[in-house]
Amino acid sequence: MTLYVSKSASVALTAEKLKAIFKEQDADGNGLLTREELRKAFEKLGSRYPDWRVRRSLSHADTDGDGSISLDELDELVKYVIKLGYKVARSAISI
Numbered sequence: 001m002t003l004y005v006s007k008s009a010s011v012a013l014t015a016e017k018l019k020a021i022f023k024e025q026d027a028d029g030n031g032l033l034t035r036e037e038l039r040k041a042f043e044k045l046g047s048r049y050p051d052w053r054v055r056r057s058l059s060h061a062d063t064d065g066d067g068s069i070s071l072d073e074l075d076e077l078v079k080y081v082i083k084l085g086y087k088v089a090r091s092a093i094s095i
């Protein structure tokens, strides 16, 4: 798999696409995104500081505090990621 670089991606689709990218990183398919899996997702999104992003994301979206992001928490995580300015389109893929 390579980066998502759809030139026609609209803002309305951003949340869905980000969600898909995160879900893709659930390598063991257990419905939970661990630190390691989150890290890969942020790397894929072009984050320069994926480890830091993972920590921030967990403190923001890991509402039950188990150290990983469940599918329920993923919605919150995606909202947070969008707020940070991540977009799945053109050059905006790097922050």
Ligand SMILES: [Ca+2]
Binding pocket: 026, 027, 028, 029, 030, 031, 032, 033, 034, 037
């Ligand atoms: Ca997993």
Ligand SMILES: [Ca+2]
Binding pocket: 062, 063, 064, 065, 066, 067, 068, 069, 070, 073
């Ligand atoms: Ca959690």
